[in-house]
Amino acid sequence: MSLEIIKTKLKEAGMKITPQRIAVLQALTGNKHHPTADDLIKTIWKVHSNISAGTVYHILNTLVSKKVIGKIETADNVVRYDPNMEKHHHLYLSDKHEIVDFFDDKLNGIIMDYLTKNNELDNINIEDVKIQIIGKVRKPQTGTSKYDK
């Protein structure tokens, strides 16, 4: 994510543009995976050794509350952050403890259709549906999957 886009995102969220916030977003969007706060702090300190850990936590919370980034809860209960705010789901590779984004608009549609027809949920205003697929890469084919390293 370019510096300009980062600045635009911060402005759109009504947040002041600070070097600390830029550093957090750069560290987060430069990362293909879904880093923890601690991962981000370490990444940031390689370049800006003077940014305080408390500030990183604070910035992450603000970014989540302003919906600039996402926060995900994993099977092993570690808080991770997600730069991608487009609607998507997560595939947990249970053997590798890795999270992969999974985009599928059609699936969203199927589930929403089904749920809105469900009597039990008549009185519920559905805001979001999240799907977590837990699985492993099949062994015999190791090395051929797009999810392999």
Add this chain to the structure above:
Amino acid sequence: MSLEIIKTKLKEAGMKITPQRIAVLQALTGNKHHPTADDLIKTIWKVHSNISAGTVYHILNTLVSKKVIGKIETADNVVRYDPNMEKHHHLYLSDKHEIVDFFDDKLNGIIMDYLTKNNELDNINIEDVKIQIIGKVRKPQTGTSKYDK
């Protein structure tokens, strides 16, 4: 859950039957919601003030690893426990910060069918699919929903 059922569950899991384990399972199954470890410790201490907190954590971890109970990750990132091991999903009432069980075998089938046909997941051995529905009870009808108090 009766004492006899609790004892049977522990035996089936290959676990010794101890008063501490019985207390944890009684506290967990007597609770309609999805308590945190701390909730359970407080509940247990009302009756057995001598059971150590560390022991409760240890027992909960053992029960989860033996699949006697479930562990759920919530939006506010607190670990909660679930006595029900039947396949089910969770409805998060975002205004009440409450979790409600949601059983729907048909939905499971629809999703599994769809996913197994998805090329992207060809190399993934799907172990489980969890759905989190996030929503609110509709306001005008408050008092008429089965999810209302």
Add this chain to the structure above:
DNA sequence: TATTAAATAGGAATTATTCCTAATTAGAAA
């Protein structure tokens, strides 16, 4: 460039959880 509310640094405090070790105990075997 002056002003001020917002943001940050740095460290202490808090919270949830795990770890450690000695003492106890459940269940198997005699």
Add this chain to the structure above:
DNA sequence: TTTCTAATTAGGAATAATTCCTATTTAATA
């Protein structure tokens, strides 16, 4: 029933993640 032993527990210390506190700094506005 009693004995034995590995498993379990108590109690508290240690750890890890996160929040809180307060003085200082700074970004954006006028």
